[in-house]
């Protein structure tokens with residue numbers, strides 16, 4: 001599973017930090033080590049020791065489809081009952097064609113142009129984040145493209161395309177929103193996205209971004225649609241997924257355990273691990289190196305978590321898409337090609353009775369300058385089908401963009 005990813009020890013041997021950053025890390029690690037001597041026995045006394053594996057035995061198991069429209073009755077692009085049964089087992093539908101090859105390439109080129117025009121300053125992020133992305137070499141459509149689906153017709157139109165909306169309706173129900181869109185670009189020689197699992201999209205925040213109003217299996221609180229705008233294969237960095245891994249939420253649960261008690265976690269590991277953890281938490285951009293940090297830890301502590309898994313490589317042609325639950329453990333290969341840029345558009349879909357950004361008006365983007373805040377409440381959801389409003393929620397709904 002991890003053969004094609006550089007491990008973090010080797011990454012940090014090659015990646016140098018500034019003297020100030022190193023001093024900050026070592027001072028913090030010393031403080032944590034001292035605290036460990038004082039606090040750890042007290043926590044043990046009060047039965048409050050950090051437990052990496054707390055609640056990991058709560059296997060999640062299967063979920064039911066929330067939508068009832070089937071192709072057998074409604075025709076068009078709805079899913080057949082057998083496609084639904086397949087989705088309930090694997091958590092993946094597709095690849096299936098959404099756009100003609102030429103239309104996908106046009107959208108890829110138009111999106112590149114939008115990026116080169118800095119998305120006409122419609123980005124969700126402020127200057128501090130943009131400057132940090134520039135300094136660290138991460139200024140790309142992957143970040144500037146966040147939430148742009150609600151701002152440009154050509155992206156919006158694809159995200160609400162009936163070939164996407166109707167299969168989603170079959171699984172999720174009739175009243176749907178696209179609460180976030182983003183691009184996944186991989187330039188030649190760019191590393192792969194590391195293995196991760198997420199149900200309700202807490203990411204680097206203190207609370208999940210999505211909260212259902214009725215009890216819902218986390219695998220189906222939201223679904224992702226990943227649309228290849230250019231061909232994607234093992235060479236250019238296609239997606240990889242462990243089918244059906246949504247049934248076991250241990251990877252996400254362990255991440256949550258660490259996030260909920262970071263000090264407890266840091267006090268439970270060796271000095272060199274504290275150093276590696278602080279470097280990764282403070283000085284890497286995005287969430288994927290942090291995902292790797294936890295994964296490498298779990299691989300040592302619970303090797304059985306990844307025993308006997310079958311990884312599916314999702315090679316796709318430009319214009320094809322897959323629907324998947326992000327609670328399926330997924331990743332992508334590095335782009336090892338000489339000159340092919342892999343580009344995908346991802347839409348994140350949920351029901352209108354799910355609260356979006358209920359707890360936090362401000363989200364955090366991890367950057368090399370730390371976790372920097374940006375406002376999410378001004379990022380509206382795209383109405384996809386049915387009724388975008390629900391009496392139990394107060395979600396911000398986008399108007400169809402002017403151009």
Ligand SMILES: O=C(O)CCC(=O)C(=O)O
Nearest residue numbers: 184193224226331332346
């Ligand atoms: O495209 C990639 O490399 C990763 C995509 C991903 O993690 C996602 O869509 O959730």
